[in-house]
Amino acid sequence: MEIYLPIAEQSMNIFVLLALGGAAGLLAGMFGVGGGFLATPLLIFVGIPPAVAVASQANQVVANSISSLQVQWRRGNVDLRMGLVLLLGGMIGSSGGVWLFTYLKRIGQIDFVIAVTYVVMLSTIGLLMLYESLSTYLRRRRNPEAPRGKLHTHYLVHRLPLKLRFYKSKLYISALLPVGLGFVIGILSAILGVGGGFVLVPAMIYVLGMPTTVVIGTSNFQILFVAANVTFLQAATNGTVDVVLALLLILGGVVGAPIGARLAAKLPGVVLRGLMAVLVLAVATELLFELLRTPSSVYSLGSREVLP
Amino acid sequence: MRRGLVLVAAILAFAMPSAQAQGPRVEPPPGAVPAPTIGGPAGSGVPPSVPPSIPGVPATPDLVVDLSQARVSITSAFQGENILLFGMFDPPGEVVVVVQGPAARDTVLRKERFLGLWLNTGRQAFDDVPAYYAIAASQPLQRMLARGTGGEILSLEDRMASVRSVGSRDHDDLIRFRLGLVEVKRREGLYPAAIGQVTVQAGRLFRVDLPFPSRLPEGVYEVRAYLLRDGKIVAAVSRPLPVGKVGFSAQLAGWASHEGELYGLAAILMAVLVGWFGGAVMRRI
Numbered sequence: 001m002e003i004y005l006p007i008a009e010q011s012m013n014i015f016v017l018l019a020l021g022g023a024a025g026l027l028a029g030m031f032g033v034g035g036g037f038l039a040t041p042l043l044i045f046v047g048i049p050p051a052v053a054v055a056s057q058a059n060q061v062v063a064n065s066i067s068s069l070q071v072q073w074r075r076g077n078v079d080l081r082m083g084l085v086l087l088l089g090g091m092i093g094s095s096g097g098v099w100l101f102t103y104l105k106r107i108g109q110i111d112f113v114i115a116v117t118y119v120v121m122l123s124t125i126g127l128l129m130l131y132e133s134l135s136t137y138l139r140r141r142r143n144p145e146a147p148r149g150k151l152h153t154h155y156l157v158h159r160l161p162l163k164l165r166f167y168k169s170k171l172y173i174s175a176l177l178p179v180g181l182g183f184v185i186g187i188l189s190a191i192l193g194v195g196g197g198f199v200l201v202p203a204m205i206y207v208l209g210m211p212t213t214v215v216i217g218t219s220n221f222q223i224l225f226v227a228a229n230v231t232f233l234q235a236a237t238n239g240t241v242d243v244v245l246a247l248l249l250i251l252g253g254v255v256g257a258p259i260g261a262r263l264a265a266k267l268p269g270v271v272l273r274g275l276m277a278v279l280v281l282a283v284a285t286e287l288l289f290e291l292l293r294t295p296s297s298v299y300s301l302g303s304r305e306v307l308p
Numbered sequence: 309m310r311r312g313l314v315l316v317a318a319i320l321a322f323a324m325p326s327a328q329a330q331g332p333r334v335e336p337p338p339g340a341v342p343a344p345t346i347g348g349p350a351g352s353g354v355p356p357s358v359p360p361s362i363p364g365v366p367a368t369p370d371l372v373v374d375l376s377q378a379r380v381s382i383t384s385a386f387q388g389e390n391i392l393l394f395g396m397f398d399p400p401g402e403v404v405v406v407v408q409g410p411a412a413r414d415t416v417l418r419k420e421r422f423l424g425l426w427l428n429t430g431r432q433a434f435d436d437v438p439a440y441y442a443i444a445a446s447q448p449l450q451r452m453l454a455r456g457t458g459g460e461i462l463s464l465e466d467r468m469a470s471v472r473s474v475g476s477r478d479h480d481d482l483i484r485f486r487l488g489l490v491e492v493k494r495r496e497g498l499y500p501a502a503i504g505q506v507t508v509q510a511g512r513l514f515r516v517d518l519p520f521p522s523r524l525p526e527g528v529y530e531v532r533a534y535l536l537r538d539g540k541i542v543a544a545v546s547r548p549l550p551v552g553k554v555g556f557s558a559q560l561a562g563w564a565s566h567e568g569e570l571y572g573l574a575a576i577l578m579a580v581l582v583g584w585f586g587g588a589v590m591r592r593i
Contacts (some may be wrong), residue, residue, distance in 0.1 A: 007560070010523040060523045063583030066579070066583040067584065067587030117316070117366050232569070239565050243571075243575045246575065250586070254583070258590045258593070291426060297488075297492065298420070302431060304439075
């Protein structure tokens with residue numbers, strides 16, 4: 001069944017879009033990250049213009065993150081102070097990111113930048129995760145009684161100025177670090193149309209040294225507002241948010257997320273992280289292949305301007 | 309079924325010449341050559357367009373055309389559409405139909421391999437590029453055009469040769485960009501590659517299917533039909549064909565482009581509500 005997407009200006013199969021949203025939701029439920037990193041490239045593969053895919057995906061992230069924030073908040077897993085500090089950087093980063101996006105779109109390089117950023121981000125994260133889960137797995141197999149490694153190391157975090165106490169995270173660190181982290185995630189969020197959870201969550205654990213219990217909830221808090229900011233700015237400056245597309249993705253995601261959560265409960269964490277690493281690397285490889293492959297046509301159309 | 313209806317409509321139009329008189333006639337501008345009559349059954353709901361000013365075309369009601377639809381409506385279910393143009397002409401003669409979308413500036417991007425990666429390195433803008441261009445004829449077009457129609461009827465190649473490039477670029481490269489432009493438009497179905505076939509029945513009724521893809525720029529398209537005798541245009545009829553979003557799609561698109569801020573807030577609100585309640589409902593199940 002086809003539906004016409006008024007902003008993407010083309011018709012698309014409803015079930016393809018629902019399935020795409022469902023897959024993103026499944027990942028969100030399974031791994032606790034948004035799944036946008038998979039949904040946005042897939043939307044572009046099926047022919048949605050990248051600008052519309054990114055902006056509409058940001059809209060979907062709003063729904064996705066409020067859905068999981070609901071649960072995390074009730075369980076008290078949100079470090080509000082940390083969330084707000086992250087958000088400060090996130091708002092600046094995402095606003096700058098939308099501006100950068102608009103500029104890149106105008107000079108005709110947005111597709112390339114989206115693809116390259118995805119390849120770099122996903123392959124780095126994927127390799128790190130794969131290494132981490134494989135080494136954990138092997139270590140546990142060799143010596144199941146071995147204690148877990150230190151959760152975080154103390155170096156840079158403790159030397160920067162503007163130290164703040166984060167009670168819930170049991171941290172006393174410089175505010176500059178979460179602000180900077182939020183800033184980077186904000187830019188990524190604006191350009192890639194993702195929440196950025198797949199970068200934010202590991203960074204909060206390994207760089208900030210936050211306890212894992214509050215990481216998901218706090219990242220969801222920051223992602224919700226950053227994604228809302230990106231949606232608003234994209235709609236206001238580029239007019240590229242397709243609510244019909246976003247709604248279909250959201251509906252798919254709403255169904256997919258609990259299924260993912262139930263699957264996740266049945267699999268051990270190390271297997272889960274290994275699976276995710278493989279998935280992330282697969283998407284990165286496909287995107288890299290697209291960049292390297294000789295295109296079927298070297299020509300494409302840029303913007304169309306109706307002159308007065 | 310559809311074909312039958314069309315035939316009936318065309319025959320009705322033919323059998324009742326008075327029907328044409330009921331429609332409002334467009335007065336030609338002062339000093340202009342009297343315009344050919346705008347055809348079509350009365351009460352089709354479409355006001356006749358201002359006829360094209362074609363020098364040397366005599367005022368003859370030799371050619372009557374109508375469209376199976378007054379407009380192309382882009383609804384939520386739109387998947388592209390075929391519109392039937394049908395009509396009647398006074399034999400002998402040949403019929404050529406040209407459909408043109410609104411002209412605008414289009415920018416063509418060209419990818420090149422850079423450090424092993426393909427990225428857009430070249431860009432060239434063209435002015436006066438039709439959003440859509442289709443041409444159909446009742447006999448091989450080249451033969452008709454070769455006899456000269458005063459440059460009024462242009463094949464796609466000729467039409468594209470007339471688009472103006474913006475800025476300067478070396479001649480050969482410009483030609484490559486222009487070919488690239490046609491290639492992309494063809495791929496999107498906006499320049500149907502083949503010259504369409506105008507089918508003639510009973511020596512005087514004709515019909516042609518005009519294909520419109522799902523990714524269709526909006527605007528007022530122009531459908532022109534010409535009657536040629538011995539390579540000369542003896543009659544021409546023009547009909548506007550508005551292409552636009554209607555209903556829900558139109559509302560959303562209009563809102564998105566005119567009130568982006570409000571649209572953005574509404575999009576966020578929608579996501580928050582669906583995410584909140586959808587999540588809550590699904591967790592219960």
